[in-house]
Amino acid sequence: MSASSPTYAFLGPQGTFTEAALLQVPDAGQATRVPASNVNAALDWVRDGSVHAAMVPIENSVEGGVTATLDAIAGGGELRIIREVLVPISFVLVARPGVRLADVRRVSTHGHAWAQCRLWMDANIPSAEYVPGPSTAASALGLLEEDCHYDAAICAPLVAREQPGLSVLAEDIGDNPDAVTRFILVSRPGVLPARTGADKTTLVVPLPEDRPGALMEILDQFASRGVNLSRIESRPTGQYLGDYFFSIDADGHVGDERMADALAGLHRISPATRFLGSYPRADLQAAPVEPHTADQAFQSARAWVAGILRPAGEPAENGSSASPKA
Numbered sequence: 377m378s379a380s381s382p383t384y385a386f387l388g389p390q391g392t393f394t395e396a397a398l399l400q401v402p403d404a405g406q407a408t409r410v411p412a413s414n415v416n417a418a419l420d421w422v423r424d425g426s427v428h429a430a431m432v433p434i435e436n437s438v439e440g441g442v443t444a445t446l447d448a449i450a451g452g453g454e455l456r457i458i459r460e461v462l463v464p465i466s467f468v469l470v471a472r473p474g475v476r477l478a479d480v481r482r483v484s485t486h487g488h489a490w491a492q493c494r495l496w497m498d499a500n501i502p503s504a505e506y507v508p509g510p511s512t513a514a515s516a517l518g519l520l521e522e523d524c525h526y527d528a529a530i531c532a533p534l535v536a537r538e539q540p541g542l543s544v545l546a547e548d549i550g551d552n553p554d555a556v557t558r559f560i561l562v563s564r565p566g567v568l569p570a571r572t573g574a575d576k577t578t579l580v581v582p583l584p585e586d587r588p589g590a591l592m593e594i595l596d597q598f599a600s601r602g603v604n605l606s607r608i609e610s611r612p613t614g615q616y617l618g619d620y621f622f623s624i625d626a627d628g629h630v631g632d633e634r635m636a637d638a639l640a641g642l643h644r645i646s647p648a649t650r651f652l653g654s655y656p657r658a659d660l661q662a663a664p665v666e667p668h669t670a671d672q673a674f675q676s677a678r679a680w681v682a683g684i685l686r687p688a689g690e691p692a693e694n695g696s697s698a699s700p701k702a
């Protein structure tokens with residue numbers, strides 16, 4: 377891995393929506409791009425230093441969180457999200473030339489693509505059996521293999537255009553024409569992306585065991601500091617039945633006083649809370665901030681308490697005295 381040109385892993389092979397997301401990263405077009413066969417492999421390459429960063433899907437507007445990614449970043453060696461990318465998604469149904477829609481019995485694709493084409497499938501090939509694939513492009517390319525055991529695949533229009541061995545049986549088969557998937561660029565902990573004023577923070581918060589109201593306490597750390605949540609999902613830790621963590625996206629940057637204070641509160645309640653990064657929002661939308669939760673309000677509140685604690689007559693760090701002038 378050379379220091380000058382970055383190496384990026386992505387959920388491959390070529391032609392996945394994840395590759396389209398990676399190509400939105402300014403230097404990715406010229407960078408070395410390495411396809412991974414699954415999200416875990418891509419993230420392990422980041423952890424062991426074989427790549428600088430990996431692009432993986434995290435959430436889509438129809439199915440919600442991509443659990444493979446939520447689980448993979450929640451455990452193992454620490455990782456940091458340094459960027460998010462939004463990709464509008466449209467799907468096509470492809471098959472080998474000569475195969476007709478009426479011939480299709482088994483269809484392969486990524487689970488999130490299948491979930492987003494359910495209505496179309498029910499209306500057009502109701503008896504089709506689903507064959508889970510590692511990615512949309514992997515399923516499409518699988519059709520070209522000699523021993524392929526399915527008849528059609530759901531993938532991005534680009535894959536079909538670039539593969540002469542595939543023909544398009546149907547276009548725009550997604551149930552929601554406005555479907556968008558969110559992808560994250562993940563690196564090892566290092567430099568924190570600068571605060572832009574329109575940022576997002578991702579956290580993993582283990583639910584404290586057997587404590588009534590624990591979830592409410594967690595939520596209150598955000599609510600009482602004016603921090604809005606844009607995603608919250610519970611996931612089983614896999615350790616034992618009933619053991620859960622929360623995967624959370626919150627509006628703001630750890631450099632914002634209200635977010636830093638909320639994180640400190642979370643750490644008191646759930647010390648194994650994991651910080652997964654603060655990074656610019658893809659939509660550049662700044663969250664509205666009430667005056668009483670702005671940085672200045674936290675700073676003046678801290679100064680007020682410090683003044684109470686300071687021995688009488690001792691000047692504050694900025695030289696002013698805590699006691700009001702007569």
Ligand SMILES: O=C(O)C(=O)Cc1ccccc1
Nearest residue numbers: 392393394486488489511512
């Ligand atoms: O399989 C792909 O092409 C991916 O990049 C994962 C995915 C699948 C469905 C919608 C968005 C992303």
